[in-house]
Amino acid sequence: MTTIETTRRTPRFADAQIEMAHGAGGTASRRLVEGLIGPYFSNPALQAFSDAAVLSIEGTRLATTADGFVVKPLRFPGGSIGELAVNGTLNDLAVSAAKPVALMATLILEAGLATSTLESEIEAMAIAARKAGIPIVGGDTKVVEHGMADGMYVSTFGIGVSDPRAMLDPASIRPGDRVLLSGPIGAHGITILLARGELDFQADLVSDTRCVWPFVEALLSQCGPGLRWMRDPTRGGVATALNELVRGGEYGIALSEEHVPMHDAVRGACELLGLDPLHIANEGQFLAVVAPSYADAALAAVRSVEGGERAVFIGDVRAEPKRRVIGINGYGGTRVIDMLVGDPLPRIC
């Protein structure tokens, strides 16, 4: 564990060139964003480093989010780059407690891309957007020479209206708060890994990619005032999301590892590959920190929505050790759970 995870000090970015790990969402990404990009773009909205920026425009609190998608392969069991781009962006708004209003999308296409491939992704975006009831109101298309991209990349932009029923603020988190997880972890990352066909085993697994707004809406309706913080644990997984939370606070989180749900295939693949499932990306799950008095209502709210049946509390907020995520196993043993270091699974979103 380095000072990056345990203090608020801004790390310097001293790497001479960009490596894959700088895009993986873990410590290297954080060093790039905080050490190189952040100082240039310094402003209050960016300092929050959350998944969406909140702007107050003429009295309306808007959330905006920008996401890039470079997932490889473009299509995988359970989803594709277009569907992921739409749902990933909707999810960033949702976990900011903002009701999505509109999306935009920019495509960077490689010359030679089959029109049928492009059309499949346009259709996937349209279906995902229609399912969520959110219009795609514009965008841009650029083409680069063959060999200057990998089929297609998608950048999306989402805008939403902050829901007044919740005032998410990590500073409001207190020891005793509960950590809710919406469902089984790791399905997306392991599905992508298997879809590349580089491993010698197969599994009956599909990505968990979906829009989490229906769950968030249920939470806002049933226990809005009890919601302290939400996050979708994508790149870097649950471990990274929770570490990013605690590093800014005067508290820690204790995870009951045996309660973290995951498919057997995810568990098996992680054991085989030496990966920690808590570091594997998810695309249809979210974490919420909930005040204890709202805990039962929160769990019931998520479980009441189709697909939320496996929601569960996986841990709680503790006064000590501060700024650490601790895992507790079934026998009471503990370990420190760090942010993702390096990039075991490049281009998973």
Next chain:
Amino acid sequence: MTTIETTRRTPRFADAQIEMAHGAGGTASRRLVEGLIGPYFSNPALQAFSDAAVLSIEGTRLATTADGFVVKPLRFPGGSIGELAVNGTLNDLAVSAAKPVALMATLILEAGLATSTLESEIEAMAIAARKAGIPIVGGDTKVVEHGMADGMYVSTFGIGVSDPRAMLDPASIRPGDRVLLSGPIGAHGITILLARGELDFQADLVSDTRCVWPFVEALLSQCGPGLRWMRDPTRGGVATALNELVRGGEYGIALSEEHVPMHDAVRGACELLGLDPLHIANEGQFLAVVAPSYADAALAAVRSVEGGERAVFIGDVRAEPKRRVIGINGYGGTRVIDMLVGDPLPRIC
């Protein structure tokens, strides 16, 4: 001239794969957007096919725009990809008569990119944003393997508030309206071409990239009710922007070609290369259609802002021939000015 330019009929997209021309901003781009993407994303905001989408959120009229940047080389005389990304996005908002409020940026980086190159572009973005007084409130960073991009690509998203002093609407355009151009054309496209070093001549030329909001603000202040339409003539140049305008209307535009300002170096390069300067991209110019009663005020407004001294009326709206842009030379001869076909200058923005 095909039916694409002269009727409102939606063209089919029948090409089997994506080619460079589909990103060039001309007829091929339009076929891709209208023939393939548009039908899937059909909604009123998108149907407008303008540079920015206007959303009404809780009573506030917001403009949002998304742009991708893949310019090659990353740095060129007068600008760079980072600066271009910021100003290009601000300009899309400006020509929609929307005061920019915030920007977001997504970076797609190629592994192996020198940190110094990235930092230069981050700094260029920050400087351009600061100069315009607009914060960059968030974004995303992805990294792809070496060989899967060309250094870096940037996608930007801008959000602005529609200025109530103008109600831009092509349907309000009438014969007799004047076409204003903010300054010399073609400097960006030709600068990029020369910066690639593939041609055997050099010229003392820099890109015109800049933020046009100060000019638009002067127009809004001096003659807001007289503004009918604005556009920044980027990919595809002045010819494409004006053709996109007239194709949806019951009027045509007559351009006085001798009045279109351009640097000698642009004129010379175009003659040498067989390019039409009206097809060359600009990154710091805009076109405005102005009611005749506001014409003098509009010209004075733009010229009063530093850098607007060469603004000029280059043509007017005529009842016939409908849906055509006609060029009139110094001797009274005429020619049809078409949209850009093909892609003579790939990756100019």
